[in-house]
């Protein structure tokens with residue numbers, strides 16, 4: 403997907419992925435992640451997810467998100483009652499308030515120095531937002547951004563790809579293993595059949611839909 407695709411979705415408020423609640427998998431599995439309570443958590447392709455406010459307010463983490471859309475960054479802070487300080491940070495505009503920093507720009511322009519140290523990662527809707535060749539680039543880029551191999555909680559969708567054009571794209575367990583298995587042990591913590599509760603996808607003709615939660619732990 404190119405930048406314009408996503409910027410257009412934000413301009414036109416077409417945000418089918420956005421949840422008005424904290425992600426239930428985050429609530430269930432983050433407490434079991436080996437991330438120090440005051441540690442820094444990276445949320446790639448973060449949108450305006452409420453997960454970041456939960457990670458900061460309830461868990462005491464410093465949170466760093468990366469998001470292409472300035473609309474998303476501004477709405478995140480205004481909808482959560484925060485007034486961010488805005489500064490230039492190289493290729494990014496940096497929005498920061500109450501322990502949450504959003505880097506507004508392209509993830510692929512980010513480097514490990516600008517990101518800084520990371521103790522844990524939450525990926526929901528990031529890997530599956532990208533088409534196949536970009537997922538390979540994403541995995542390689544994450545490897546360069548995260549030299550300390552912090553633990554990652556990653557939520558994916560898996561469905562017969564020929565039945566629907568992404569995004570979201572289908573990413574099965576074998577692909578997660580092939581993308582991250584060099585540096586990480588990949589465990590599937592949850593495998594949910596979510597077709598019945600996803601009328602939007604059923605209407606598009608999907609005959610199967612699984613949401614999975616993976617924990618990636620450094621080898």
Ligand SMILES: C[S@@+](CC[C@H](N)C(=O)[O-])C[C@H]1O[C@@H](n2cnc3c(N)ncnc32)[C@H](O)[C@@H]1O
Pocket residue numbers: 408409419420421446447448449450451468469470471474507508509510526527528531
């Ligand atoms: C499917 S949404 C998921 C958002 C969020 N993780 C959530 O759970 O609500 C994907 C987001 O990634 C952003 N995005 C796409 N490509 C990006 C890139 N190269 N760099 C930064 N953000 C990007 C889009 O603007 C969009 O907000």
